Every structure is written in C-alpha cells, then in structure tokens.
Amino acid sequence: MNGLPFQDEYLEARADCWGCGRNNPEGLYIKSYWEGEEAVAHYQPLPHQIGHKGVMNGGVIATLIDCHSIGLAIAHAHREAGRAIGTSPLITYVTGSLQVDYLKPTPVKGEPVELRARIKSVDGRKSLVTCSLFAGGVETARGEVLGVQVEELPMPA
Amino acid sequence: MNGLPFQDEYLEARADCWGCGRNNPEGLYIKSYWEGEEAVAHYQPLPHQIGHKGVMNGGVIATLIDCHSIGLAIAHAHREAGRAIGTSPLITYVTGSLQVDYLKPTPVKGEPVELRARIKSVDGRKSLVTCSLFAGGVETARGEVLGVQVEELPMPA
Numbered sequence: 001m002n003g004l005p006f007q008d009e010y011l012e013a014r015a016d017c018w019g020c021g022r023n024n025p026e027g028l029y030i031k032s033y034w035e036g037e038e039a040v041a042h043y044q045p046l047p048h049q050i051g052h053k054g055v056m057n058g059g060v061i062a063t064l065i066d067c068h069s070i071g072l073a074i075a076h077a078h079r080e081a082g083r084a085i086g087t088s089p090l091i092t093y094v095t096g097s098l099q100v101d102y103l104k105p106t107p108v109k110g111e112p113v114e115l116r117a118r119i120k121s122v123d124g125r126k127s128l129v130t131c132s133l134f135a136g137g138v139e140t141a142r143g144e145v146l147g148v149q150v151e152e153l154p155m156p157a
Numbered sequence: 158m159n160g161l162p163f164q165d166e167y168l169e170a171r172a173d174c175w176g177c178g179r180n181n182p183e184g185l186y187i188k189s190y191w192e193g194e195e196a197v198a199h200y201q202p203l204p205h206q207i208g209h210k211g212v213m214n215g216g217v218i219a220t221l222i223d224c225h226s227i228g229l230a231i232a233h234a235h236r237e238a239g240r241a242i243g244t245s246p247l248i249t250y251v252t253g254s255l256q257v258d259y260l261k262p263t264p265v266k267g268e269p270v271e272l273r274a275r276i277k278s279v280d281g282r283k284s285l286v287t288c289s290l291f292a293g294g295v296e297t298a299r300g301e302v303l304g305v306q307v308e309e310l311p312m313p314a
Binding site for chain 1: 170171173174175176181182183184205206207208209210211212214215216217219220221223224251252253254255256257258259261262263264292295310311312313314
C-alpha cells in the first residue's frame with residue numbers, strides 16, 4: 001500500500017458517503033489503496049455491527065464491498081486517463097448493481113477484516129469489479145459490483 | 158399491516174442484528190409486517206445515510222433489503238409450520254447471497270421509504286425472496302435474497 005487512500009483524494013462532491021466519505025459525520029471511513037493491480041482496504045468492525053452475536057452484519061459487509069469496489073473503479077479510470085484522483089473535471093461512478101455471496105460467518109474480533117478488489121472487465125462506462133472479504137486470512141464473503149461512470153452525480157427526480 | 162412486527166417476536170438469539178435487532182444499541186430497527194402475502198416495512202433514512210448529497214446510501218439500502226427479506230423468510234417458515242414467530246425451538250435463516258439493482262437515486266427526505274418483499278420460491282432449506290424499495294411510490298431499488306434455514310446460528314470457526 002502506498003500513497004493516500006483513494007477516498008482522501010476524491011473531489012468534495014464525492015466525500016459525503018456514509019461508507020467511505022471523509023466528510024460524513026458518522027461514516028465508516030473506508031480507505032482503499034493500490035497494491036499492484038488490486039485495491040486493498042482494512043476495516044475494524046465495531047461491536048454493534050453484527051448480524052448475530054460475534055458475527056459481522058451482512059449489510060455492513062455489503063457496504064464495504066460496494067464502496068471499496070466503486071473506489072477501485074474510480075481509481076482505475078483515473079489511472080487509465082493518466083490523471084490523479086480528485087483532479088477536475090469529476091470522473092466518478094455510481095453503483096448499478098451489487099451481488100454478495102456470504103461464504104462463512106465473519107467474526108467481529110479485535111482485528112480488522114481485509115478487502116481485496118480487482119477490475120474484472122471494463123465496457124465503455126461500465127466497470128465490473130470483484131471483491132473478496134477476508135477475516136484472519138480466510139475468505140468469508142465475495143462480491144461483484146457493477147460501477148457505472150456518470151458525468152455528474154445523479155439526483156432524485 | 159397488523160400485529161407485532163416480525164422482529165419484535167424473534168427469540169433473543171436473533172435480536173442483536175444491526176439492521177433489525179431490537180437489542181442492538183445502535184441499530185436501524187427495521188420493522189416488518191405481514192400484508193397479505195407480502196411483507197411491508199417503512200424506514201426513515203437518517204441524514205448521514207447518504208451516498209452523495211441528498212441520495213440514500215447503497216449499503217444502507219442493501220441492509221434494509223437483506224433484513225426485511227430474511228424477516229419474511231423467517232415469518233413464512235413459521236406460518237407454514239403453523240407456529241408463532243419466536244416460539245421454540247428456533248426457526249431461523251441466514252443470508253446466503255444478496256443481489257441489489259439500483260434503478261434510480263433514492264432521495265433522503267422527510268418521508269420514509271417503503272420495502273415490499275414476497276417469497277419467490279422455497280426449495281427445502283432455501284428461500285428465495287424478492288424485495289423492492291420505493292421512495293414516494295417510485296421503485297428505486299430491487300433485490301433478491303437467498304435465505305438459508307439453519308438449526309442454530311453459525312459461529313466463526
């Protein structure tokens with residue numbers, strides 16, 4: 001891991017997300033870094049982020065996989081464009097779809113979980129990202145996120 | 158909607174979930190009710206539960222869809238068994254997989270979103286549930302959750 005996490009370089013318009021935005025007052029503050037062709041993040045689950053006692057909540061896992069994967073889509077698009085993340089104009093992605101397989105219970109303990117994501121394919125504005133979550137070196141969840149590049153962040157009608 | 162929400166009848170072992178457990182100190186407290194063959198829930202998004210300004214966070218949406226759908230799987234299994242939810246021995250489900258399509262931005266405003274889920278199929282211990290999320294009557298996300306019935310709640314190895 002090297003450099004700033006992707007999310008610390010996002011433009012302000014992208015910095016409010018509950019999962020990964022540095023400006024969210026009550027967020028998870030997911031931080032993703034390049035490691036070769038992969039994006040890696042570590043996250044310490046909080047005691048209340050459970051599904052049942054001792055086991056990490058599936059919705060929080062989905063959130064980590066979503067934000068980390070979209071972070072990679074954004075970082076990859078900037079890398080391909082030869083630009084640093086956070087330079088104008090905005091290059092960003094929204095989540096088109098999210099799929100998560102819960103392979104094993106993920107323990108909530110005193111050590112962080114690890115996320116590892118890689119680009120599976122890019123087709124125009126669509127980037128498909130695969131992401132696995134590991135606890136103590138064991139893969140406990142595996143996801144796929146379709147990120148869609150947008151010119152500006154979409155607002156409700 | 159009638160009677161108690163499913164989650165208020167869960168046995169104590171099932172009442173800790175961040176998404177829907179009545180005993181979680183910092184949870185979302187999703188409450189699901191029968192309405193004919195559907196399960197219905199309403200949830201007021203909080204100001205910090207955003208992806209970007211004004212738009213609901215995708216991970217929170219995934220959490221709502223997950224917990225509401227598993228709630229329906231649990232309620233349906235009890236109905237089929239002719240038992241009230243929360244009677245012993247435990248009948249419960251865990252999430253095997255979760256899939257969400259984000260159709261439109263979901264506004265975070267002063268009115269709650271609505272979740273509507275129904276059983277798509279039951280195959281032995283596996284229940285497939287479809288769930289849509291509506292904001293102002295407009296469907297903004299659609300999910301599918303595979304619930305797996307377990308004898309007791311699985312713990313990490």
